[in-house]
Amino acid sequence: MASHNPSLGIAILGAGLFAKEAHLPALADLRDFTVLRAVYSRSKKSAAELAKDAESILGLKDLAIYSEDSEGLDVLLARSDIKAVIVALPITAQPDVIRKALAAGKHVLSEKPVAATVADAHKLIADYEASYKGKLIWRVAENFEAEPGYRAAGKAIRDGKIGKVIGFGLRGIGKLDQSSKWYKTPWRTIPDYQGGFLLDGGVHSAAVLRVVLPSPLTHLSGFASLNKDYLAPQDTIFSILKCADGTQGSFDLSFASPANSLGEKVNGTFVSGEKGWLQIENAKNDAGKGIIRTTIHKVSGTEGEHEETEVIDVLGSGVRSEIQSFLFAIVGEDDGLGLGEPREALKDVAVIQAALNSNGNLVELASLLECHSVQPGPQSKLQYCLPPRKAD
Numbered sequence: 001m002a003s004h005n006p007s008l009g010i011a012i013l014g015a016g017l018f019a020k021e022a023h024l025p026a027l028a029d030l031r032d033f034t035v036l037r038a039v040y041s042r043s044k045k046s047a048a049e050l051a052k053d054a055e056s057i058l059g060l061k062d063l064a065i066y067s068e069d070s071e072g073l074d075v076l077l078a079r080s081d082i083k084a085v086i087v088a089l090p091i092t093a094q095p096d097v098i099r100k101a102l103a104a105g106k107h108v109l110s111e112k113p114v115a116a117t118v119a120d121a122h123k124l125i126a127d128y129e130a131s132y133k134g135k136l137i138w139r140v141a142e143n144f145e146a147e148p149g150y151r152a153a154g155k156a157i158r159d160g161k162i163g164k165v166i167g168f169g170l171r172g173i174g175k176l177d178q179s180s181k182w183y184k185t186p187w188r189t190i191p192d193y194q195g196g197f198l199l200d201g202g203v204h205s206a207a208v209l210r211v212v213l214p215s216p217l218t219h220l221s222g223f224a225s226l227n228k229d230y231l232a233p234q235d236t237i238f239s240i241l242k243c244a245d246g247t248q249g250s251f252d253l254s255f256a257s258p259a260n261s262l263g264e265k266v267n268g269t270f271v272s273g274e275k276g277w278l279q280i281e282n283a284k285n286d287a288g289k290g291i292i293r294t295t296i297h298k299v300s301g302t303e304g305e306h307e308e309t310e311v312i313d314v315l316g317s318g319v320r321s322e323i324q325s326f327l328f329a330i331v332g333e334d335d336g337l338g339l340g341e342p343r344e345a346l347k348d349v350a351v352i353q354a355a356l357n358s359n360g361n362l363v364e365l366a367s368l369l370e371c372h373s374v375q376p377g378p379q380s381k382l383q384y385c386l387p388p389r390k391a392d
């Protein structure tokens with residue numbers, strides 16, 4: 001999109017925290033390429049609140065508002081000046097809205113997770129691939145996948161900086177209080193989807209492993225538990241993972257930490273290899289902005305006695321990167337990074353679903369992905385099995 005294309009009209013469907021705090025600032029950075037033409041929320045009140053924020057952040061006037069108690073979603077989707085929508089609705093409300101938007105001829109960027117379960121994701125992906133793929137773009141917004149800092153860590157490994165990978169560990173141990181603004185989102189307080197915050201937040205961590213590790217995850221065994229009743233159904237998983245190339249590692253997530261100091265101490269990801277190791281952590285730069293810091297330790301000497309470190313600091317910009325990539329793809333300038341591919345986002349849901357249900361048993365992620373979990377329903381089971389992806 002070398003030239004200005006402010007005629008690329010978009011709408012935001014959903015008026016929650018993330019739309020306000022992440023999508024609007026990203027759209028402000030991208031205002032040379034796109035213009036927000038409308039916002040939709042179920043209630044008129046929240047749509048109007050988001051519109052107000054959008055007007056001040058983006059310098060717009062009289063943004064069109066759609067809600068179920070006035071002009072609804074169908075009216076918005078009938079507008080020919082809106083080419084694409086960003087969907088940021090409650091997790092279980094998203095698939096129907098994604099289908100509606102595609103049916104109305106809109107390109108879609110929908111927030112992670114791709115769906116609440118592997119089975120629901122299969123159905124949605126099958127519908128997209130059968131009817132719209134090649135004509136309309138549907139991407140899943142997974143900002144950790146798009147985060148340049150994680151991609152840089154993955155590239156360092158693929159470039160051989162730590163040699164052949166041996167093992168890894170990812171820990172995200174958080175304290176989530178009832179007073180948290182995220183907890184107070186009604187659909188998050190009492191989730192109607194598996195795993196609660198472990199799905200909602202955990203797919204981000206699974207995406208980090210997907211971007212960083214050179215070989216895809218194939219097996220998982222673990223345990224899940226509930227430690228703080230208000231976080232039901234579960235708030236903690238401890239699991240072990242294996243990759244196709246034999247690499248093994250651990251994947252531990254909890255929102256039941258007694259104190260933030262625990263996460264400050266132990267959060268992060270390490271990958272060890274035959275010639276060194278690296279650590280990925282969240283940090284702040286001198287200006288106080290969030291960065292992803294990868295510290296690479298290159299080991300040499302006959303007994304590994306020499307260690308040389310290299311630090312890669314990258315400013316956090318996942319949301320802007322994923323939206324920009326989506327907009328460029330719409331105008332035929334795909335960056336080729338493969339961001340937001342629904343089948344890839346599906347893998348993150350599979351990792352979490354496996355960890356929630358393993359109960360110590362070995363779960364083959366491939367068989368979970370080949371739709372073994374799809375319940376026989378009114379439509380035949382086979383209809384929702386994804387054909388194997390062609391070798392690239």
Ligand SMILES: *[C@@H]1O[C@H](CO)[C@@H](O)[C@H](O)[C@H]1NC(C)=O
Nearest residue numbers: 172173174175260263264267
């Ligand atoms: C640790 O990770 C958890 C889970 O991703 C997150 O909620 C929490 O904010 C993190 N804590 C710190 C201090 O980074």
